[in-house]
Amino acid sequence: MPEEKKYFAGLDIGGSTIKAALVDADGQSTGTFVEVKSHVKDGYEATFGQMEEALAQLAGNEGVEVSAIRGIGIDVPAPNCDGVIWTRANLAQDWVGTNVRDKFSKRSGIPAYMTNDGNAAALGEYAVRTNYDGGLMLVAPGTGLGGGLILPGGKIYEGVNGLALEVGHVSVPHREEDGKLPKCSCGWKGCSEAWVSLMALRRRLGIELAKEKWAGHPLASEDSSIEEKAFKLRDFADEDDELAIQIFQQQGQILGYVLGDLVRVFDPGMVVVGGGLAETSEKFRKRYMNWIMEGFEERGWSIYRKSPIESNKVTTLFEWATGGDHAASLGMGFVANDLFG
Numbered sequence: 239m240p241e242e243k244k245y246f247a248g249l250d251i252g253g254s255t256i257k258a259a260l261v262d263a264d265g266q267s268t269g270t271f272v273e274v275k276s277h278v279k280d281g282y283e284a285t286f287g288q289m290e291e292a293l294a295q296l297a298g299n300e301g302v303e304v305s306a307i308r309g310i311g312i313d314v315p316a317p318n319c320d321g322v323i324w325t326r327a328n329l330a331q332d333w334v335g336t337n338v339r340d341k342f343s344k345r346s347g348i349p350a351y352m353t354n355d356g357n358a359a360a361l362g363e364y365a366v367r368t369n370y371d372g373g374l375m376l377v378a379p380g381t382g383l384g385g386g387l388i389l390p391g392g393k394i395y396e397g398v399n400g401l402a403l404e405v406g407h408v409s410v411p412h413r414e415e416d417g418k419l420p421k422c423s424c425g426w427k428g429c430s431e432a433w434v435s436l437m438a439l440r441r442r443l444g445i446e447l448a449k450e451k452w453a454g455h456p457l458a459s460e461d462s463s464i465e466e467k468a469f470k471l472r473d474f475a476d477e478d479d480e481l482a483i484q485i486f487q488q489q490g491q492i493l494g495y496v497l498g499d500l501v502r503v504f505d506p507g508m509v510v511v512g513g514g515l516a517e518t519s520e521k522f523r524k525r526y527m528n529w530i531m532e533g534f535e536e537r538g539w540s541i542y543r544k545s546p547i548e549s550n551k552v553t554t555l556f557e558w559a560t561g562g563d564h565a566a567s568l569g570m571g572f573v574a575n576d577l578f579g
């Protein structure tokens with residue numbers, strides 16, 4: 239009897255969905271992706287059921303048994319180390335302090351690896367760039383500002399406590415017009431995430447819309463929540479709306495400023511900008527990347543852009559994420575293959 243084919247699964251656990259990918263024994267994507275609803279706020283046991291559902295669907299779509307899956311990579315939207323989650327972030331309280339990796343591994347009978355979502359997306363972006371093997375740093379503005387670092391050759395740098403690359407909580411000198419540092423979701427003030435995130439977008443929009451200057455702006459008179467208004471801001475930017483441009487320009491420049499410092503520390507060779515912004519229109523991305531470069535050039539050394547030795551050489555590449563919605567799950571599938579294959 240021929241030996242059963244082996245597979246490896248990546249499970250990207252988000253606040254509302256689990257995205258899953260299947261990788262074969264050669265470390266190639268099978269092209270099988272599934273998405274199931276997640277209820278992380280109902281506790282980890284409830285989520286385990288949905289993770290099993292995702293594994294069953296992956297196997298079913300590939301026409302194999304779940305037992306053919308020999309390793310799993312799991313990422314969660316919270317800091318964690320050795321399978322244990324440090325703080326709840328968007329999860330229910332019972333996730334904190336529990337070794338969810340080992341519990342799920344025991345329950346499913348499949349060995350598992352666990353990391354955070356920024357690391358997973360960085361791994362995915364590294365994996366899809368098959369012709370690149372330098373260092374890669376991902377920054378992903380979303381609800382917060384996540385990040386991840388892949389060392390040259392493909393190894394992830396997680397830090398001793400799994401807390402490396404918390405890029406959203408490095409401090410920036412930028413202040414609101416009243417001279418105050420904005421509050422961050424982590425409890426501190428003046429973090430980069432307080433400027434470069436969806437939360438920041440809402441705060442900035444609220445401050446701007448209260449000004450007389452924007453009294454005639456369609457969003458000022460619109461009867462909807464600040465969340466809904468912030469959601470529309472990208473479309474306004476695409477229509478060259480002055481307010482939207484001003485807010486995103488500031489965000490992009492501050493992200494570039496942060497990257498100036500981070501590149502100085504890590505010298506990664508490539509910076510990949512992910513998160514929801516990577517899915518925007520080409521016009522928006524082009525503009526936003528220019529704003530990042532403005533901030534980067536203000537703060538980063540010019541030798542991180544152009545080598546003084548080889549004048550044609552770009553020393554730090556800047557790219558948008560290309561892995562799409564499934565970058566993190568695929569990254570986790572690749573890692574599972576590396577570790578358990």
Ligand SMILES: [Zn+2]
Binds near residue numbers: 406422425429430431
């Ligand atoms: Zn913070």
